[in-house]
Amino acid sequence: MADLKALNGFVDKLKSENPDWVVDTVEALGELTVFVDAKNIVAVCEILKDQHDFDMLADLCGGDRGPEDDPRFEINYHLFSTIHYHRLRLKVLLSEDEPNVPTVTGIWKTADWHERETYDLLGVIFDDHPDLRRILLPSDFDGHALRKDYPLRGYEPYSLT
Amino acid sequence: MSVAVDNLTDPADILDDSLESQMTISMGPQHPSTHGVLRLELILDGELVVKTVPDIGYLHTGMEKLFEYKKYQQGIVITDRMDYLNPLGNNLAYVMAAEKLLEIEIPERAQVIRVLMCELQRIASHMVWLGTHALDIGAMSVFFFCFRQREKILNLIEAASGGRMTPSYFRIGGLMMDLPAGFERRCKQFLDGFPDAMDMFETLVSGNTLFQSRTKGIGIISKEDAISWGLTGPCLRGSGVELDLRKHNPYTGYETYDFNIPVEDGCDVWARFKVRMRELYESEKIVKQALERLEPGPTKADAPKVVLPDRDDMRKHMDSLIHHFLIVAEGFNVPEGEVYLPIEASKGELGVYMKSNGGPKPDRVHFRGPSFVNLSALPDMVEGELIADVVAVIGSLDIVLGEIDR
Numbered sequence: 190m191a192d193l194k195a196l197n198g199f200v201d202k203l204k205s206e207n208p209d210w211v212v213d214t215v216e217a218l219g220e221l222t223v224f225v226d227a228k229n230i231v232a233v234c235e236i237l238k239d240q241h242d243f244d245m246l247a248d249l250c251g252g253d254r255g256p257e258d259d260p261r262f263e264i265n266y267h268l269f270s271t272i273h274y275h276r277l278r279l280k281v282l283l284s285e286d287e288p289n290v291p292t293v294t295g296i297w298k299t300a301d302w303h304e305r306e307t308y309d310l311l312g313v314i315f316d317d318h319p320d321l322r323r324i325l326l327p328s329d330f331d332g333h334a335l336r337k338d339y340p341l342r343g344y345e346p347y348s349l350t
Numbered sequence: 351m352s353v354a355v356d357n358l359t360d361p362a363d364i365l366d367d368s369l370e371s372q373m374t375i376s377m378g379p380q381h382p383s384t385h386g387v388l389r390l391e392l393i394l395d396g397e398l399v400v401k402t403v404p405d406i407g408y409l410h411t412g413m414e415k416l417f418e419y420k421k422y423q424q425g426i427v428i429t430d431r432m433d434y435l436n437p438l439g440n441n442l443a444y445v446m447a448a449e450k451l452l453e454i455e456i457p458e459r460a461q462v463i464r465v466l467m468c469e470l471q472r473i474a475s476h477m478v479w480l481g482t483h484a485l486d487i488g489a490m491s492v493f494f495f496c497f498r499q500r501e502k503i504l505n506l507i508e509a510a511s512g513g514r515m516t517p518s519y520f521r522i523g524g525l526m527m528d529l530p531a532g533f534e535r536r537c538k539q540f541l542d543g544f545p546d547a548m549d550m551f552e553t554l555v556s557g558n559t560l561f562q563s564r565t566k567g568i569g570i571i572s573k574e575d576a577i578s579w580g581l582t583g584p585c586l587r588g589s590g591v592e593l594d595l596r597k598h599n600p601y602t603g604y605e606t607y608d609f610n611i612p613v614e615d616g617c618d619v620w621a622r623f624k625v626r627m628r629e630l631y632e633s634e635k636i637v638k639q640a641l642e643r644l645e646p647g648p649t650k651a652d653a654p655k656v657v658l659p660d661r662d663d664m665r666k667h668m669d670s671l672i673h674h675f676l677i678v679a680e681g682f683n684v685p686e687g688e689v690y691l692p693i694e695a696s697k698g699e700l701g702v703y704m705k706s707n708g709g710p711k712p713d714r715v716h717f718r719g720p721s722f723v724n725l726s727a728l729p730d731m732v733e734g735e736l737i738a739d740v741v742a743v744i745g746s747l748d749i750v751l752g753e754i755d756r
Contacts, residue, residue: 217687218450244577247692248701248718265703267690267718271577271591274598278690299580302726310414325407325755334415341412341419 196221196277199241206236222278227290230281234266234296243268243277246293249303251311255337261285262313266293283313292318310335372400375737379408383486383741386751388725390740397736402729409755417715421681422448423522425715430516432717433753435478438471438507439695440753441520444715446601447691447704448522451684452656459647460524461602466640467510467519468602469633470537473544474503475696475748476626476633483623483745484555487564492554499547502540509533523657524650534641541641544634556627565619569731569743572617579727582720583698584629585747588622590615595694607636619746626748656682681710697721697748719753 193216200223204211210233213224225233237243247269254261260282268277281290292315293300304315305324312333315321323330332339378389387408393401413432417425429440442464449456456464481496504514509530511517519526555561571581576589586593594611596604612628614621650657658677659670676682688705698720705714724747732740 218453218689220689222688245580247580247699248690248703248716250703250714250716250718252705252714252716265688265690267701267703269692271593276599276690276692297580298575298578298730299723299726302722323407325410327407334412339415341415 192275193219193221195273195275199237199275199277202241203233203236207232220276220278222280224280224282227281227283230266230279231291231293231296233279234268234293237268237277238296242270242272243275245269245271246297246299246303247276249293249300249307251307251313251335253311253335253337256285259284262288262311264290264307264313288313289316290314291316294318309333312336377740379405384744385482385749388744388749388751388754390728392737392740394737397738399732399735399737399740402732402740404725404728406725406751406754409751411756413756414715414717417712419711421710422684422712423677423681425712426518426521427516429717430513430518431752432756433695433697433700433719433721433750434515435475435750436471436696437515437517438467438519439475439693439700440717441518442468442602443691443693443695443700443702443717444704445520445522446693447689447702448684450689450691451687451704451706452522452653453685454523454651454653454656456524456602456651457648459528459645460649460651462640462643462645463525463529463649464520464602465604465607466537466637466644467507469636469640470503470506472633472696473630473637474500474507476630477503479626479696479745479748480551480555483742483748484561486741486745487561489555489558489561492551495547495550495554499544502543506533506537506540509536521650521657523653524648528649529644534644537637537641541634541638548630552627556624562620564739564742565623565746566616568619568735568739569746570617571727571731573615575730576617576727579730580723581698581727582723583694583696584622584625585698585724585727587611587613587625588746589617595692595699599692601691601693607639609635619742622746683708683710684712692718695720697750697753698724717753717756719756721747721749721751721753725749725754 200211200214210229211223215222248267250265252263262283264281266279292304304318307313308321309323309325310333373394375392375394377392378384379387389405391403392399413428416428426441429444430437432440477496477500481493484492507517508514511519571589573589573591576586592611592613609632612625614624654673659674663670664674684706686706686708690701690703692699692701700720701718703716704712707713731743
């Protein structure tokens with residue numbers, strides 16, 4: 190589906206702009222993943238949007254690798270272009286002690302709800318987000334449900350009554 | 351006596367204040383026009399909407415958590431319950447993500463049947479949209495005519511899979527089973543009656559001046575905003591962006607079918623309405639082409655460790671029985687990796703992010719539901735509109751809460 194050669198071209202341009210931006214790249218199953226440091230994510234996204242036509246953030250989702258892993262959390266940014274139809278995945282790794290990443294709501298408005306969902310379910314903090322509240326779970330919910338150490342049925346005793 | 355009267359505020363002042371002050375109204379979660387359990391907090395100035403805050407999560411059932419505790423093939427039935435108007439689309443995205451991780455090739459016949467069923471499902475989904483959208487605006491009878499057409503499609507899906515709303519028809523590596531005898535004839539019967547039904551809808555709804563005046567110029571979202579909000583599907587095409595993943599990121603052989611992408615640049619409810627109406631004709635075209643392409647052949651991939659064997663094989667071959675036992679009891683291991691697989695569902699881009707650790711259960715499954723993203727743009731669309739138009743805009747977004755809340 191995706192043209193890896195063209196995608197690698199975007200990564201090369203990113204590297205020539207600032208070599209620190211691209212930590213690592215992984216090619217697998219026709220998709221390209223670019224690892225980016227949390228502090229650089231806004232700058233990288235801005236360049237990709239303004240200069241390389243990645244004008245849509247198709248998806249933003251987080252993942253938990255498990256409590257014993259460090260870095261524990263990963264945030265995936267699935268970028269898409271409505272002009273050249275390429276897709277690119279940016280990945281930010283976060284440790285459990287400092288699960289903070291700057292928000293990209295200033296670049297794509299759609300990041301608003303995606304970031305709220307990730308905060309809600311994983312407890313990742315998006316710095317400078319305009320309205321970082323829980324979205325799917327009630328505001329008095331205890332814990333973050335998608336973390337691997339959160340039990341499937343929650344902490345409260347299970348009862349049907 | 352006179353002192354007491356002096357202390358009173360002038361009644362005219364009270365009246366003026368109440369007219370000028372803003373009022374907060376909670377719409378839903380049980381409001382019929384919110385298409386499920388969506389709650390909107392509307393801040394109104396008179397009848398004008400100043401601000402809208404959608405409140406979702408009433409239907410949250412932790413499906414993404416549940417995927418992590420189920421084997422890959424068990425996850426398919428969960429996807430049925432997300433966008434319950436387009437379950438085959440959800441099945442397709444999920445199984446295609448797993449197939450991509452497993453690097454399995456699907457036989458030609460299975461691909462054609464997938465396209466055929468998905469387009470039938472798209473028509474059924476759009477029928478519900480048309481019926482409820484018209485109902486929200488006040489046209490009651492359209493709803494019944496739409497559901498009559500939808501019922502015919504649900505009967506077809508039931509004939510193929512055994513389930514009306516929860517088919518789980520697509521499996522990892524192919525289909526649950528081949529189409530039943532006589533399916534093509536029944537499908538053609540449906541197609542024969544469909545143009546007449548469409549003519550009726552065009553007369554009843556599209557040609558209705560009341561409907562037009564309720565939808566034209568309402569809920570405007572510009573092309574740039576639509577892209578920034580991540581709108582996809584008919585909502586994006588109603589804002590003048592030609593983007594259809596069936597053409598631009600093709601899957602299951604959609605690139606070989608002949609169909610057009612309807613685009614309107616009105617950016618309003620009426621434009622989104624027209625896009626979906628024109629899409630119905632395109633889906634009908636694809637269904638016809640797929641029917642012509644149906645050639646006899648296998649419907650399951652040649653991957654015995656992943657695909658359940660036929661019952662007949664199990665009675666005759668020892669290894670089939672062993673494979674069946676292992677797949678059901680232990681599942682199959684999926685190679686380590688991660689994929690993001692987008693398809694064009696009836697409501698927009700349905701993306702599945704799937705990450706495998708190498709075991710029989712996924713490490714993470716995330717559904718990017720088109721309804722979730724499209725709804726997030728609602729506050730932008732209804733700002734400054736009349737409160738009565740909010741239901742028209744919600745109808746034009748075609749949301750399903752099962753997919754938003756997951």
